[in-house]
Amino acid sequence: MLEARVKQAAVLKKLLDAIKELVTDGNLDCTDEGIALQAMDNSHVALVSLKLVAEQFESYRCDRNMPLGVNLTSLTKILKCAKDQDVVTLKAPDDADSLGLVFESPKEDRVGEYEMKLMDIDQEHLGIPDTQYDATITMSSSEFQRICRDLAALGESVKIEASKEGVRFSSEGEVGNGSVLLKQSAGTDRGGASSSKKSNVKRDPDQEDEEEEEDEKPEIDEEEGEDEMDEDERPKKRKANGKAKTAKKSKKEESSSDDVGVSIILEKQVSLTFSLKYLTNFAKSAPLAREVSLHMSNDVPLLVQFDFEQGTLQFFLAPKISDE
Amino acid sequence: MLEARVKQAAVLKKLLDAIKELVTDGNLDCTDEGIALQAMDNSHVALVSLKLVAEQFESYRCDRNMPLGVNLTSLTKILKCAKDQDVVTLKAPDDADSLGLVFESPKEDRVGEYEMKLMDIDQEHLGIPDTQYDATITMSSSEFQRICRDLAALGESVKIEASKEGVRFSSEGEVGNGSVLLKQSAGTDRGGASSSKKSNVKRDPDQEDEEEEEDEKPEIDEEEGEDEMDEDERPKKRKANGKAKTAKKSKKEESSSDDVGVSIILEKQVSLTFSLKYLTNFAKSAPLAREVSLHMSNDVPLLVQFDFEQGTLQFFLAPKISDE
DNA sequence: CCACTTAATT
DNA sequence: AATTAAGTGG
Numbered sequence: 001m002l003e004a005r006v007k008q009a010a011v012l013k014k015l016l017d018a019i020k021e022l023v024t025d026g027n028l029d030c031t032d033e034g035i036a037l038q039a040m041d042n043s044h045v046a047l048v049s050l051k052l053v054a055e056q057f058e059s060y061r062c063d064r065n066m067p068l069g070v071n072l073t074s075l076t077k078i079l080k081c082a083k084d085q086d087v088v089t090l091k092a093p094d095d096a097d098s099l100g101l102v103f104e105s106p107k108e109d110r111v112g113e114y115e116m117k118l119m120d121i122d123q124e125h126l127g128i129p130d131t132q133y134d135a136t137i138t139m140s141s142s143e144f145q146r147i148c149r150d151l152a153a154l155g156e157s158v159k160i161e162a163s164k165e166g167v168r169f170s171s172e173g174e175v176g177n178g179s180v181l182l183k184q185s186a187g188t189d190r191g192g193a194s195s196s197k198k199s200n201v202k203r204d205p206d207q208e209d210e211e212e213e214e215d216e217k218p219e220i221d222e223e224e225g226e227d228e229m230d231e232d233e234r235p236k237k238r239k240a241n242g243k244a245k246t247a248k249k250s251k252k253e254e255s256s257s258d259d260v261g262v263s264i265i266l267e268k269q270v271s272l273t274f275s276l277k278y279l280t281n282f283a284k285s286a287p288l289a290r291e292v293s294l295h296m297s298n299d300v301p302l303l304v305q306f307d308f309e310q311g312t313l314q315f316f317l318a319p320k321i322s323d324e
Numbered sequence: 325m326l327e328a329r330v331k332q333a334a335v336l337k338k339l340l341d342a343i344k345e346l347v348t349d350g351n352l353d354c355t356d357e358g359i360a361l362q363a364m365d366n367s368h369v370a371l372v373s374l375k376l377v378a379e380q381f382e383s384y385r386c387d388r389n390m391p392l393g394v395n396l397t398s399l400t401k402i403l404k405c406a407k408d409q410d411v412v413t414l415k416a417p418d419d420a421d422s423l424g425l426v427f428e429s430p431k432e433d434r435v436g437e438y439e440m441k442l443m444d445i446d447q448e449h450l451g452i453p454d455t456q457y458d459a460t461i462t463m464s465s466s467e468f469q470r471i472c473r474d475l476a477a478l479g480e481s482v483k484i485e486a487s488k489e490g491v492r493f494s495s496e497g498e499v500g501n502g503s504v505l506l507k508q509s510a511g512t513d514r515g516g517a518s519s520s521k522k523s524n525v526k527r528d529p530d531q532e533d534e535e536e537e538e539d540e541k542p543e544i545d546e547e548e549g550e551d552e553m554d555e556d557e558r559p560k561k562r563k564a565n566g567k568a569k570t571a572k573k574s575k576k577e578e579s580s581s582d583d584v585g586v587s588i589i590l591e592k593q594v595s596l597t598f599s600l601k602y603l604t605n606f607a608k609s610a611p612l613a614r615e616v617s618l619h620m621s622n623d624v625p626l627l628v629q630f631d632f633e634q635g636t637l638q639f640f641l642a643p644k645i646s647d648e
Numbered sequence: 649c650c651a652c653t654t655a656a657t658t
Numbered sequence: 659a660a661t662t663a664a665g666t667g668g
Contacts, residue, residue, distance in 0.1 A: 074499035081474035081502060085649070098500065109507050109586075110467075112474070116500035345659095466651080611652090 002030045002066065002092040005058040009082035009103060011288075011310055015050065016079060018285035018306075018313065020072045022278075023048050027067035027121050028099075030092070034060070034311065038126060045317070046278050047301075049128060052311040058087070068092055068099055069121035078114045086112075128316070133295040133303070134268040135162040139182060140260035141292040141306065145283035147180050152276040154178045157320055161271040162264055162296065171276065185261030260291055270296045272319040279304070282315040289313075326354045326390065326416040329382040333406035333427060335612075335634055340403060342609035342630075342637065343372050344396045346602075351391035351445050352423075354416070358384070358635065362450060369641070370602050371625075373452060376635040382411065392416055392423055393445035402438045410436075452640070457619040457627065458592040459486040463506065464584035465616040465630065469607035471504050476600040478502045481644055485595040486588055486620065495600065509585030584615055594620045596643040603628070606639040 006012060019037075026039035026048075034054040040047055054060040082088060082103040091100035096118060103112040147169050151158050155173030162168075170179030282304045286292070295303035304315040330336060343361075350363040350372075358378040364371055378384040406412060406427040415424035420442060427436040471493050475482050479497030486492075494503035606628045610616070619627040628639040 071499070077477045077499055078502065080477060081504075083650080109509070110504065112502065112504045114478075114500055114502040117498075 001061070001063055001094050002068075002090060002096075003059070003061045004030075004035065004090045005060070006088040006090070006310070007058045008084065009079060009086040009088045010084040011308070012088060013076075013079050013082070013084065014285075014287045015313065016072060016076045018288060019048050019050065020076050021284070022046060022281050022315075024073055025069065025071050025119065025121055027069050027123055029065070029067050030062045031065045032062050038128075040124070040126075041278075041281075045275075046281075047126065047128075047314075047316040049314040049316070050311065051313075056310040064094055066092065066094065066096070067121070067123060068096065069119040070099065070116065071119060074116055078116055081112055081114060092118075128314075131295075131297070131300065131303075132267075133300075134266070134297040135270045135295070136265040137162055137167050137294040137296075138260075138263045138291055139167075139294075140262075141283070141286040141289055143182075143260070144292045144294075145280075145286040148276060148280045148283045150180070151178055152280050156276055157273050158276050158279060159271060159273045160294070160296065160302075161269070162266060163269050164264065164266050167262065167264060167294075182262045184264045268298075270298050272296055272298065272302065274302060274317055274319055278315075278317050282317070285313055285315075325385075325387055325418050326392075326414060326420075327383070327385045328354075328359065328414045329384070330412040330414070330634070331382045332408065333403060333410040333412045334408035335632070336412060337400075337403050337406070337408065338609075338611045339374065339637065340396060340400045342612060343374070344400050345608070346370060346605050346639075347372050348397055349393065349395050349443065349445055351393050351447055353389070353391050354386045355389045356386050359414075362452075364448075364450075365602075365605075369599075370605075371450065371452075371640040373638040373640070374635065375637075380634040388418055390416065390418065390420070391445070391447060392420065393443040394423065394440065395443060398440055402440055405436055405438060416442075452638075455619075455621070455624065455627075456591075457624075458590070458621040459594045459619070460589040461486055461491050461618045461620075462584075462587045462589075462615055463491075463618075464586075465607070465610035465613055467506070467584070468616050468618075469604075469610045472600060472604045472607045474504070475502055476604050480600055481597050482600050482603060483595060483597045484618070484620065484626075485593070486590060487593050488588065488590050491586065491588060506586045508588050592622075594622050596620055596622065596626060598626055598641055598643055602639075602641050606641070609637055609639075612637060 022041040023037075023039045024042060026037045029036045029038070032054065034057075035052045037050040038048070054062070078101055079088075082101075083105065085106055086103040087106070089100075089102040089104075091102065092098075098118055099116045101112075101114045101116065103114070104110070148158070151169060151171035154175055154177065155171035158169050158171045160167065160169055164184070166181055166183040168179055168181045171177065283292075285306045289306040289308045291307070293303075293305045293307075295305065299319065301316045301318045304317070306313045346365040347361075347363045348366060350361045353360045353362070356378065358381075359376045361374040362372070378386070402425055403412075406425075407429065409430055410427040411430065413424075413426040413428070415426065416422075422442055423440045425436075425438045425440065427438070428434070472482070475493060475495035478499060478501065479495035482493050482495045484491065484493055488508070490505055490507040492503055492505045495501065607616075609630045613630040613632045615631070617627075617629045617631075619629065623643065625640045625642045628641070630637045
């Protein structure tokens with residue numbers, strides 16, 4: 001039997017928001033290692049792979065491997081019945097034809113019990129080779145989402161070019177063309193092949209001054225329209241706080257896309273073109289993790305990965321052939 | 325003739341939001357006791373009964389009983405022309421074929437006058453017996469609304485079971501089943517039959533402090549177009565006028581659904597099943613009152629009641645027969 | 649963190 | 659009209 005407790009219903013909700021549009025049905029593969037879901041998207045173009053590791057549940061018990069065939073639309077509906085901070089317990093006996101969900105309010109004065117019918121889904125378990133990629137880009141997930149959304153307004157596909165200077169996303173369409181260039185924030189412009197998996201956005205550790213990371217500013221989004229005139233005697237706006245940091249929102253995630261920076265680990269330059277429709281979908285996972293990593297090699301499917309506290313969510317997508 | 329002044333247009337707006345989807349036309353029965361509206365819903369399944377008591381109007385005068393046949397859709401449209409905190413005066417001469425509405429801003433610098441055509445509606449006045457119910461549940465109206473909404477995602481009907489431990493709402497449907505159990509907050513698990521009607525949301529009238537009425541903040545009309553820059557030392561909008569105020573939220577109102585708790589007065593256990601479509605509709609009255617009371621006896625129509633300052637809004641709905 | 653409000657969309 | 663998404667306020 002399975003009994004898994006999740007501290008925050010919010011995590012599950014975000015996960016489902018992230019994938020429900022891509023995948024409508026899938027097996028939750030429950031093992032003693034955790035819960036995994038792997039599925040091709042509805043049009044069999046992209047692959048979604050979710051892993052929730054046992055150790056990161058509030059409590060986890062799974063006596064026997066079992067695939068729970070769930071309709072994600074239904075699961076989403078049921079999760080809507082939970083408040084974000086409810087504790088969620090997933091329960092399934094060994095012979096289950098339904099999955100039990102219990103939502104307990106933090107104050108324990110309210111208990112919701114739901115039961116969702118399960119379905120039999122043919123397991124097409126796809127082995128995913130643990131590939132080494134020629135380029136790994138780590139960046140703010142919300143920045144990634146923004147870029148996908150922006151470029152999707154122009155064209156159907158995006159070309160992603162990673163060089164050691166930075167990464168360029170560009171798209172062409174009827175209205176016009178557009179491109180966004182992100183420069184790498186700090187050190188690494190080259191990574192050993194073996195280390196390529198490590199996402200590390202590591203700040204230079206030598207920067208011993210507290211001052212650290214003043215304001216890296218990816219700079220693309222920084223519109224300077226805002227302080228153009230008569231701020232001479234105007235004390236407002238944060239112009240004054242200068243370096244002192246004022247302790248303010250430096251942490252604060254400024255506009256939620258900052259503070260992360262861009263790191264590029266490059267074995268070889270890559271240039272690949274992808275459908276924006278899918279990338280936009282992948283980007284919906286942004287609420288799950290501050291960072292996203294894009295793993296690419298020429299002529300090989302892209303891996304878009306979100307690491308969050310409870311596990312990992314991966315998306316794979318084959319490039320378009322006609323790379324310009 | 326009728327002349328009735330209502331302090332806050334907001335109350336009327338909320339009332340109409342609450343019932344307009346259920347009832348499109350009805351008679352406002354004006355007497356010296358106040359204004360009442362009673363009507364079957366459009367599909368003749370549920371009964372809506374509204375009472376606004378004369379004493380709770382800012383001023384009230386009604387020389388002669390008269391039923392004013394109104395189209396609630398039209399009335400809603402006209403009320404949209406009032407700001408929430410406008411004072412509304414309803415006027416009708418004895419021979420009226422139209423209802424006059426006057427909206428006055430609190431500062432009396434703006435007056436809107438509207439006139440709505442009336443219609444003749446056959447009065448099917450239904451006597452509602454003042455039943456004693458076996459179970460009376462009082463709970464947060466927003467919690468009630470949330471539960472109805474959640475369960476409506478699963479099934480068409482909800483079974484409500486009240487026992488002295490608490491009240492359980494449960495629903496079954498294609499995706500699965502769900503139930504929400506609310507535990508009783510405090511003392512009462514049993515009440516005398518005669519006391520069951522007391523829903524007591526009563527504000528303490530002994531609250532001799534004049535604190536009342538809280539000025540809602542009109543704020544819409546406040547032109548701020550001109551002060552956008554360089555008067556930094558300007559003393560901060562009208563924050564000052566609230567005299568002692570500040571003391572107001574001593575109550576704290578936790579998060580708006582809390583603080584109310586669940587109370588169950590039980591003569592006998594009950595278990596009844598109702599159409600969620602209607603309950604969801606009833607629950608739209610939540611903005612009118614912090615609490616709602618559900619009055620039930622087996623095989624008898626449910627009474628859902630909202631008590632607010634100006635009166636009472638009641639909904640009646642017969643249970644479904646097949647109570648499992 | 650929760651809920652209400654508004655806006656946009658189907 | 660209903661649903662959904664995003665923003666705002668308590």
